[in-house]
Structures are given as structure tokens and as C-alpha cells.
Amino acid sequence: MTDQLARGLFVGFGSDTNPFDSPNGMDENLRRLDDHMGLYTLSAPQPPGTSYPLDPANGDGQIYSDGTYATFNAGTWKHYEPRRGVRAGLVGGTESWLNTGSSWEAFSVVDTEPAVAAATAAIQPLVTLATNEASRSEIARDSAFAVAAIRDSVLEGLDDATIAIGANFSVLLPDGSLQPYRKDSNSSATPIGEPVQTASQVNAVRADVNTLNQRFARAQVAVWRGSHPEVAGVLAHNPVTGRPLVYVKWNGELVYRGAVSPDTVATLADSAVGRTLSSISVLRQRAGGRYIAFQISRDFRVINGWDTLTNRPIGQGAGGQLPERTPSTPLPVGEVVPRADVVHDLVLGESLSVGARGIPVLTVAQPYANLTFTDGPRSGLGGLTSLTPLVENDLTPAPDAGVNRGETPCSAASNRVVELAAISSGIPPSANIRLGSTAGKGGAKIVEVWEGASWYGLTEAHIQAGFDLVTALAKTYAMHAVHILIGANDAGQGTTYAAFKSQLRTWRASVEATYHTKTGRNNKVKFLLQQESYRLTTNPGPALAIYDLCEEEPDNFALVSPTYHCAYASDQVHLLAPGYIKTGLLAARQRHAISTLGERPRWLRLKSAYSSGNTTTGVFDVPVKPLRFDVENLAPTTDYGFRIVDNFGPVTITGQSIVDGDKVRWTHDRPLEAGAKLRAGLDYLGSGLIVLEGASTNLRDSEDEVVIDHGIEHRLFNACPHFERDIIRIFH
Structure with a gap:
């Protein structure tokens, strides 16, 4: 006798009606299919382990905060593991959630297609004004003059390296007006047109444009993306004069700025433009989730939407798409690292590895249970006698005799690994202790810190001391990866691509062998390579060798990041304390992939x-x-x-x-x-x-x-x- 499931599928066919031999799993497959047809939940995500709801009816479901979910069908509950992309709606409500593969993300949908259509009609006169009633090039030129660099003389403009060849700048004249110039070379400039506007007017416009650019960046998804997606406009006011203004951008460039009449302002403010703009903040408060979809397609793809974390538009209609995390690769069996009570996060390299110019230090308190040696992360041979809370210091002189050593990447990396493990895997900080230290040497090339060089003794001492001190606490010790910051001195002193690449291979193998010898462990020790963005235009060999090694030997090397987006010191070589913290945070993501997730680190x-x-x-x-x-x-x-x-x-x-x-x-x-x-x-x-x-x-x-x-x-x-x-x- 057949049974009907919650959403209409029939199961339990008899032998005379079932086209498949029984038992064959067909009923189970049909049950799974029926469970996912219009899945809904009786309440918002509950903690894992929460009891199933009482008195369920066939078709009821429940979702849980770890991404799992359960359905009640044919009189029984069935629990499912997380499945990315599954959607569940709240029974009797409008809320819905999207399964990310590890959790449920609130996802609210508001259909504003009529508002977008009305916005298109409302702003069309502005586009016409910008493109037909005035020359687009003249409007763009006038806007460029309004925000151009202002200098006291032509000579000052020529000498200013921040003004590029071909760019405009203006010279303040005695009567307060501005004469625009185009910089033809470092020794000549051509006047453009007649003097325009006063300095006070220009300053007001400059402040106005900066303010509106910020507003525009936040509001562009809601203004207009219609039949001419390269054009967008925003209604605002001049913060100096209080007068209403309309701004129109073409492909991201301001091409029209002008006052409008009170009647026009009232019309626009009451139009879909104003309503849609104001709806962003309202929807963010109501939606509760990170992503807000203003428009969705029939297959649930976002056409227009908003990312409330980054304050940026998402969706095809906004010129973007929802962030999509691509699949990771599990570590091969030979690369899986052992669990340990304390994991040593060692850093090696040149001056960037020991925090040169990273003063004043910022990390002076340990929020978790992470450790370092007696004299801090940079401990020399005499400072490896005990374990203390991991914090940064500026002890002078450092073991390498440096007198400007401060914040290193150590604390940021170890602390962030603990946080990522707690977030992704629920591992409490007390059960995930990291030992952060660096045995680097300022001004060094690889051949001055690898095995055979006298300085290599400090690397050996850090590994030995880590193992001995942790073992003395009746805890287990392991080292999974070493963060490497080296290449600037090699680049400056002419080390070739081939030599640097070979030396990195040899250095990694010797560090791994030292670790095996001193600890009895036999796991892989991966080098996490920071690509230094220094002297690339004269000797890119070391940086290119780093990239190629990470691509060719992913079992031994992984890229952390280039350094050009980290905060550099005024000497144009080293980083500031925030720069070292950022390199540590980026390295933490790679350490987390290896230590916690058992995955190969990802990089672009x-x-x-x-x-x-x-x-x-x-x-x-x-x-x-x-x-x-x-x-x-x-x-x-x-x-x-x-x-x-x-x-x-x-x-x-x-x-x-x-x-x-x-x-x-x-x-x-x-x-x-x-x-x-x-x-x-x-x-x-x-x-x-x-x-x-x-x-x-x-x-x-x-x-x-x-x-x-x-x-x-x-x-x-x-x-x-x-x-x-x-x-x-x-x-x-």
C-alpha cells in the first residue's frame, strides 16, 4: 500500500506497482526530494542539540545555527548535514535563511522593481541635462577645475610630483580667482581658459564633492541602474550653502553638478529615488541578515542588493555579485599536521621578521592563553629560559643588535589563529595555545640565516626551547608552518631568481629536518612566504621565485600576501606597527587553514x-x-x-x-x-x-x-x- 508524503510524493509501492526491486533506496530518495520541496522552519536557527519541536505535523522543519536542519515527514524526523544553497522560510512569516555550508544566513527579499522603474523616469531629465543641453566634455572639465590641486604659483605646481604630467592644477591669483593650468611637463604648463571661481568657492565645492562622493558610494545601488547603467545620479545638498544639488556620475566620474529649483527638489525627494535611498537604512534594520536583496530573479539570483557588512552593492544589476567562496583542497595525507597542546608559530627572515621600525608597539596585553619566551617574541639565546604571555616589546638592543625593533607579526598571527578556530570550529582558546616567536635577523640574506650560517643557531634554539619548555609542562608540542619574511636584502644585493629559489628550497628542508631531529615529530613544515614589494623594478628575481615556488610546490610553500598594501615606514623599506600586524593577520589565515581546517592555504x-x-x-x-x-x-x-x-x-x-x-x-x-x-x-x-x-x-x-x-x-x-x-x- 502506498503512502503520500507531506508535499504530495507517493512512496511504498507494492511489488506489483513498484518499477524497482524492493528494497532499493527509492523510498529514501523520494523522502529526501519531498523534504526539500518548499522547505520551511518552525523557528529561527536554534543551537545544535536542541530538542525537536513538539507535536510536529508532516512537512514541518527546524534549522540549527551550525547549518544542519531536520524535517518531519511520514511520521519521523530526519536530520540533514549542512548543504550550501538550501533555503528555508519561516512558517507563517516572511523571513528566510540561506545555508552557507556551515551556518544559516538571514536573507530578506524586498521587491522594489516598481521603485527602480519610477527612479529611472525621475532621473531621466538629469541625464538629458548632462548629455544634451551641455557639452559633456565641458562639464567634466569644469568639474575637474573645481577639485583640481590649488598651488600658489606655476612653479610650485611644476615642482609638485603628486601632480601627474597631463593633469590640471590651479594657481591662486591675487584677486582670489583661480587660473587653471595643464601640466605639460616638469618644466612647462599651459593656461586653460580664463580665471574661474574664487578660492573660497572652490574649497566649498571640494568639500561638497568629497561629502557627496562618500554618500554616492553608499547609495549608488539604490539610485538608478536602468537602460543606461553607466549613468547614475544622487540628490543631495551643498553642505556649505545649504542649497539643493543634483549630482550625476557617468562611469564613476562626476559629469554634472548643479542646483535645482525647490519644485524639482520636492518632486525628486518624493520620487522613487528618495524612497529607495531611504529604504536602505530601514531595510538594514529590519532584515537582520548580512545580505539584502532588493530584486531577485526567478532562480533566486540577486539582481540588485546590498551587503550590510561592507556597505557595498551586490547583484548583477549593481555591477557585482554575491561573494562566492570557492572550494578548498584538503591537505593530502602526507601533509596533515598533528594536533598538539601547544603549536609553535615561528617567524624567520630579515628585518621585517623582527619588527624593524615597528614602534611604538601596540600589542601589550595577551587576550588568550598564547605564549612566548622570556624576553618576548625576539628572544635571543639568553632569553629562552621560560614561557610568558605573548605580548610585544621594544627591548633594545635586540638580539641582532638592532635599536628600532618593535611590533612583530607574532602576536597578531597567533591571536588571530585562536579566534578563527573558535569561530569556525568552536575550539575554545584555552584548548588552542600558540607559541609565538621570531628568530630573524635584520639586514640578512637567506645565506646568512640558513643552516651553516652562525645565525641559524638561534632558529635551532627557538625550536629546542619551545619543545623542552612545553614538554616540561606535561603538554605536547608541534610546529606546523613557518612565516617567512625575506627577499629585500637579496633583491638589493643582486641575488638572482634561480639562486634565491634554490636557497629557499634548501632552507625549508633544513628547518623541517631540525624540527624533526629535536622533537621526534615527522610532520611536514610548510613555509608561508610573504612577498616583499621592495626593489621590484630593479631586481624582481626573489619576488618571482617566491610566487613560482608557491605555485610549483604547494606541499612545501604557500603565499601569504604581497606587502604593498601594508603600512610602510618613511624609510620606504620597513613597515609600521600596523603593517606588521596586518602581515600577521594575513599569515594567520594560512596557519588556520593548515592547523584547524586541514586544508591547503588559498591565495590569488x-x-x-x-x-x-x-x-x-x-x-x-x-x-x-x-x-x-x-x-x-x-x-x-x-x-x-x-x-x-x-x-x-x-x-x-x-x-x-x-x-x-x-x-x-x-x-x-x-x-x-x-x-x-x-x-x-x-x-x-x-x-x-x-x-x-x-x-x-x-x-x-x-x-x-x-x-x-x-x-x-x-x-x-x-x-x-x-x-x-x-x-x-x-x-x-
């Missing part, structure tokens, strides 16, 4: 580059899609930091775009010839960065991890590393 990696005609495409392995060109959190760089060359020299890049979330497509002025290469972060340094002979890019992934440490916000996205790769030419 180019998989292939190919060219056809006047187009080149780079395909990337992206930890969190989509790729982004970011000029807000990364210093604006010529051609976003990329260069394409062949045997005839560089091509002129005419366009760059993100495709499918994991590809970058470049257009250029001619087809590529033999010897074509794609270069990233090797030729241009971002505006305002102070890295000696350094280079940078604007490409990153969509990792949205943010850590606020000592009041400083650290955005821990995966930045594009420095690399050079051959481009494969195809002819179709």
Missing part, C-alpha cells in the same frame, strides 16, 4: 593567460569570487598595475574588465607577437605609496574579512601578488 593565483587578436585574458584561481579592481583600498596604479609585453616591446592597454568573476580581460592596441608576457605588480607603484623601487596592483578578490586592531581597520582581502607569466597565443 593566475592559472593561465591567453591572447587572441587585440585581447588578452587571464584566468585566476580566486579564493572568494568575484575579482575586483579596487582603487579605494588599494592605491590607484597605472593600468591597475598590469603590463603586457612581447618581443617588440610593451603594448598599450586600452581597456580592462572582470569577466565571470575569475577572469581579467585586457584589450590592447595591437595583436601580440612572440615572447608575450603578462606582468603584474612589477612596473608601476600606486599613487601615494612609499616603497623603494616598489610596485603594486589594484586587483584583489572579494574576501570581506575585516579585523579592527587597536582602532585600526584591516581589510584582509587576497591582493594580487607580483608575477610574470607567458601568454599563450591562440588564433580562434
Whole structure:
């Protein structure tokens, strides 16, 4: 006799009606299918282990905070493991949740398609005004004058290196007006037009534009993305005069700014533009979840939406997409690391590994149970006699005789690993103790710190002391990975690509062998390599060797990050304390992958580059899609930091775009010839960065991890590393 499940499927066919031999699992498959048809939950996510709801009816369900869920069907409960993408609605309510694979994320949907359509109609006159009633080039030019750099004389403008060749600047005249100039070279400038506006007017406009740019960045998803997605507008007011203004942007550039009549203001303020703008804050309060969808497609893809954590638009209609964390790779059996009561987070390298210029120190308290040696993370041979709480210090002189040593990456890394393990796996800090220390040496090349060099004795001493002191506490000791910061001195002193690559291999093997000998352990010790962004334009060999080793030998090496987006000191070589903290936080993510998750660390990696005609495409392995060109959190760089060359020299890049979330497509002025290469972060340094002979890019992934440490916000996205790769030419 057949039975009918909650949503209409029949199971339990008799032998004369069942087309399958029994038992065959078909009933179970049908049960699973029925359970997921219109899944709903009796309440918001409950803690794991909470008892099933009383008196359930067939079709009832319940979701749990760890991503699991249960359904009641055919008179029995069935518990399911987390499944990414499963949606569950609240019975009798409007709330819904999306399964992330490890939890349930609140996801509220509000259909504002009518409001967007009304906004399109409301703002159309502004577009017409910007494109038809006035010359777009003249409007853009006037806007550029309004916010151009103001200098007291032409000579001052010519001498100012921050004003690029071809850029505009203005000179303040005695009568208070401004004369615009175009900087033709470092020795000549051409006047443009007649004097315009007074200095006080320009300052008011500048403040106004800065304020509205900030507002626009937060509100652009809600203003207008219609049949002309390159155009968007925002209604605001002049904070100096109090007069209402309308701003129109074209492809991100301000092309119109003007006052409007009170009647127009009232119309616009009462239109869908105003309502949609104000709805963002309201919806954020009501939705409760991170992602808010203003519009969704029939297959539940976000068309227009908002990320309440990053305050950025999401969705295809906003020019973006929901962040998508791509699958990780489990560590092969031979790379799985042992559990231990105390894990040693060792740091090795040159001056960046010991916190040169990282003063004043910031981390002076230990929030968990993490440890270091007697004299702190930089303890010398005489300071390895006991274990103390892990904090930073500026003891002078340091073991390497340095007198400017301060914050190291040690505390930030070990503390963050503890936090990530608690967040992802529920491991309490008391059960996850890390030992942070560094045995680096300022001013050193690899050959001055590897086995055979006298300084290598400090590396051996740190490992031996860690093992002995932890064992004396009747606890187990292990070392899983070593954070390496080296390459600047090798680059400055001419170490070649081949030599540096070979030396890194040898150094890692010797550190691993030392660890095995002194502890009796036999696990793999991976080198986590920081790619230093220094002297790249004169000797990129060490940085390129680091990239290639991480790609060729993922069992032995993993990339942490380039350093161009970390805070540099004024000497253009070392980092400030926040810069060392950021390198530690980035290394913590890789340590966490190995120690806690049992996964290979992820980093932004180019998989292939190919060219056809006047187009080149780079395909990337992206930890969190989509790729982004970011000029807000990364210093604006010529051609976003990329260069394409062949045997005839560089091509002129005419366009760059993100495709499918994991590809970058470049257009250029001619087809590529033999010897074509794609270069990233090797030729241009971002505006305002102070890295000696350094280079940078604007490409990153969509990792949205943010850590606020000592009041400083650290955005821990995966930045594009420095690399050079051959481009494969195809002819179709």
C-alpha cells in the first residue's frame, strides 16, 4: 500500500506497482526530494542539540545555527548535514535563511522593481541635462577645475610630483580667482581658459564633492541602474550653502553638478529615488541578515542588493555579485599536521621578521592563553629560559643588535589563529595555545640565516626551547608552518631568481629536518612566504621565485600576501606597527587553514593567460569570487598595475574588465607577437605609496574579512601578488 508524503510524493509501492526491486533506496530518495520541496522552519536557527519541536505535523522543519536542519515527514524526523544553497522560510512569516555550508544566513527579499522603474523616469531629465543641453566634455572639465590641486604659483605646481604630467592644477591669483593650468611637463604648463571661481568657492565645492562622493558610494545601488547603467545620479545638498544639488556620475566620474529649483527638489525627494535611498537604512534594520536583496530573479539570483557588512552593492544589476567562496583542497595525507597542546608559530627572515621600525608597539596585553619566551617574541639565546604571555616589546638592543625593533607579526598571527578556530570550529582558546616567536635577523640574506650560517643557531634554539619548555609542562608540542619574511636584502644585493629559489628550497628542508631531529615529530613544515614589494623594478628575481615556488610546490610553500598594501615606514623599506600586524593577520589565515581546517592555504593565483587578436585574458584561481579592481583600498596604479609585453616591446592597454568573476580581460592596441608576457605588480607603484623601487596592483578578490586592531581597520582581502607569466597565443 502506498503512502503520500507531506508535499504530495507517493512512496511504498507494492511489488506489483513498484518499477524497482524492493528494497532499493527509492523510498529514501523520494523522502529526501519531498523534504526539500518548499522547505520551511518552525523557528529561527536554534543551537545544535536542541530538542525537536513538539507535536510536529508532516512537512514541518527546524534549522540549527551550525547549518544542519531536520524535517518531519511520514511520521519521523530526519536530520540533514549542512548543504550550501538550501533555503528555508519561516512558517507563517516572511523571513528566510540561506545555508552557507556551515551556518544559516538571514536573507530578506524586498521587491522594489516598481521603485527602480519610477527612479529611472525621475532621473531621466538629469541625464538629458548632462548629455544634451551641455557639452559633456565641458562639464567634466569644469568639474575637474573645481577639485583640481590649488598651488600658489606655476612653479610650485611644476615642482609638485603628486601632480601627474597631463593633469590640471590651479594657481591662486591675487584677486582670489583661480587660473587653471595643464601640466605639460616638469618644466612647462599651459593656461586653460580664463580665471574661474574664487578660492573660497572652490574649497566649498571640494568639500561638497568629497561629502557627496562618500554618500554616492553608499547609495549608488539604490539610485538608478536602468537602460543606461553607466549613468547614475544622487540628490543631495551643498553642505556649505545649504542649497539643493543634483549630482550625476557617468562611469564613476562626476559629469554634472548643479542646483535645482525647490519644485524639482520636492518632486525628486518624493520620487522613487528618495524612497529607495531611504529604504536602505530601514531595510538594514529590519532584515537582520548580512545580505539584502532588493530584486531577485526567478532562480533566486540577486539582481540588485546590498551587503550590510561592507556597505557595498551586490547583484548583477549593481555591477557585482554575491561573494562566492570557492572550494578548498584538503591537505593530502602526507601533509596533515598533528594536533598538539601547544603549536609553535615561528617567524624567520630579515628585518621585517623582527619588527624593524615597528614602534611604538601596540600589542601589550595577551587576550588568550598564547605564549612566548622570556624576553618576548625576539628572544635571543639568553632569553629562552621560560614561557610568558605573548605580548610585544621594544627591548633594545635586540638580539641582532638592532635599536628600532618593535611590533612583530607574532602576536597578531597567533591571536588571530585562536579566534578563527573558535569561530569556525568552536575550539575554545584555552584548548588552542600558540607559541609565538621570531628568530630573524635584520639586514640578512637567506645565506646568512640558513643552516651553516652562525645565525641559524638561534632558529635551532627557538625550536629546542619551545619543545623542552612545553614538554616540561606535561603538554605536547608541534610546529606546523613557518612565516617567512625575506627577499629585500637579496633583491638589493643582486641575488638572482634561480639562486634565491634554490636557497629557499634548501632552507625549508633544513628547518623541517631540525624540527624533526629535536622533537621526534615527522610532520611536514610548510613555509608561508610573504612577498616583499621592495626593489621590484630593479631586481624582481626573489619576488618571482617566491610566487613560482608557491605555485610549483604547494606541499612545501604557500603565499601569504604581497606587502604593498601594508603600512610602510618613511624609510620606504620597513613597515609600521600596523603593517606588521596586518602581515600577521594575513599569515594567520594560512596557519588556520593548515592547523584547524586541514586544508591547503588559498591565495590569488593566475592559472593561465591567453591572447587572441587585440585581447588578452587571464584566468585566476580566486579564493572568494568575484575579482575586483579596487582603487579605494588599494592605491590607484597605472593600468591597475598590469603590463603586457612581447618581443617588440610593451603594448598599450586600452581597456580592462572582470569577466565571470575569475577572469581579467585586457584589450590592447595591437595583436601580440612572440615572447608575450603578462606582468603584474612589477612596473608601476600606486599613487601615494612609499616603497623603494616598489610596485603594486589594484586587483584583489572579494574576501570581506575585516579585523579592527587597536582602532585600526584591516581589510584582509587576497591582493594580487607580483608575477610574470607567458601568454599563450591562440588564433580562434
